[in-house]
Amino acid sequence: MKNKLKNLLIEALKKDFGKNGLDELVEVQPTAAKHIKADYFSNIAMKLSKKLNKDPMDIALGIVKELQPTDLFTFDVAKPGYINFSIKNTQKNNIVTDIIKSKDLLAPFKTNSPKKIHVEFVSANPTGPLHVGHGRGAIYGNIIAKFLRIQGHDVHTEYYVNDVGRQMTLLFHSISKCEVSGDITKDELYKGEYIIDAASGIEKKFPKFKEISTSIGASEKRKWISIICQYMIENYIKKDLEQLGIHFDEWFYETSLFENMRVKEILKKLEETGHSKNHEGALMLKADELRPLIKSNGEHTYLASDLAYHDYKLSKYDLVINIWGADHHGYIPRIKYGMEALGHNTKKLDIHLIQFANLYRGKEKISMSTRKGKFVTLKTLVDEIGNDAINFFYLTKKKDQHLDFDLNVAIAEDKNNPVYYIQYAHARIEKILNEVGKLEQYKFNPDSLKNDFEKKLISSLNSFYETCEKSITGLQPHVMTHYLQKLSQDFHSYYANVKLLTEKIDYDKIYLVAAVQKVIKCGLELLNINAPEKM
RNA sequence: GCGUCUGUAGCUCAGUUGGAUAGAGCGUUGGCUUCCGAAGCCAAAGGUCAGAAGUUCAAGUCUUCUCAGGCGCUCCA
Known part of the structure; x- marks a missing residue:
């Protein structure tokens, strides 16, 4: 309907002024103001007023003179130069049959150029159950993937599992009987009941886990970290997400990037192209400023594997979407810089930042501190308010908006x-x-x-x-x-x-x-x- | 200090690529059940769109500055 009216206006304009090239200026919009009874309006007369040096009211009247009345709609002109269209009732009411007859109401939104799209979300460190802070990203990511599928895209959803690095070492020492060593202190260890549960769960499955001693070798330690990580994913994270109806096509492990040498490859490429340099014993990416890829102690940073990950994904997909918490926004330029350095088009990388959600019970703010295991798990929240309410409330605000979520409202019936x-x-x-x-x-x-x-x-x-x-x-x-x-x-x-x-x-x-x-x-x-x- | 998101009714938030008199829910106040589910409906009150300047025929919307809040600014993840 909108396009139909637009074309009529364009034709009328040509007749009245004999001007071409006005097509782009013509727009027809649904009326928003409450007191306007018309359904659509066009502001073309105001736009042309300066160009033609004429009163917009005269222009509008001139255009309307050329319009042919139809049985679909009526039109009129309003100050200071709006052209209003009112669709006839009978015409409008046809929507009812259209809806009843339609086999798929969402069919019109199918694209005719489907893409291969990668959507990565949640991807919390597998150090325990998901907490409420993860909920918004999980639900948002899930729905974005769904919307893209409805559009007919080939969508692949993925959870990127950070099973390497300091956090995992911390988890290892928290769960196993192995004493802390090196730069790790006891205060940093994860606490909470789930740690004890996880330990006994793993011991049950792997009796040797009990016998781990401080003299454990590096490669054996890695093996155990891998087991622990897997256990956390299967017994906590995957279950938490499934309860919300969220399933991933793939659980991508960071370690695989090292095993198949992808990290090594991109580091080599960056070095060859002069995008990295050694600096005080560390390997740095020359981004907005120097950002570490390999620390002076020889460990790889997350940036190194993240670059390898994105390099791999960008070469495989037409579009890569990452759903990140707003706290990661400072990280974006680094990744984008790295991708450009590796020869990728960063337009293919779309990072959605989700602002934080605060939970309230009435006026009381619910703390989300992860310290010492004192946090509200996502599971608790889902158990309490149910999937319908949690989906609705997390989706009711746009992602850029900080969200205050009152549990008392969500459980009201x-x-x-x-x-x-x-x-x-x-x-x-x-x-x-x-x-x-x-x-x-x-x-x-x-x-x-x-x-x-x-x-x-x-x-x-x-x-x-x-x-x-x-x-x-x-x-x-x-x-x-x-x-x-x-x-x-x-x-x-x-x-x-x-x-x-x-x-x-x-x-x-x-x-x-x-x-x-x-x-x-x-x-x-x-x-x-x-x-x-x-x- | 720099970057980024936000600032619209008492509260929580919408507001199309700039369009006409600023939108909704909740809350408040006042009404409505011999009748399809009152888990509901009707009505009223409530606004210097954080502030200032600018661009425009037209600014909540665009530009600049100021103020306030969240988040980030590690060889952390």
């Missing part, structure tokens, strides 16, 4: 809780549809729906397409959460004001709510939230 409000709308409609039986034989009459409640509801249905475009194509899940709230609200209002199950049932109305239900269901499923038939 009334309209305070928007998840229930939306689900309730779905369940209410289900009840009605069950009462009236099958609808197939009835032919919908678009002329019959015309009261204000119906107009409002249908107008909301009409913006579903646009919402999907913004949400799915634009990778902005929060747009969909807001839309579903609005649609549910319009439905509840309709339901309370217009009786549906009357003696002589008006099937056009039933058709309408059936369409609403279908859209709500589609939207909820899009966000990984259940659409219950009963509550």
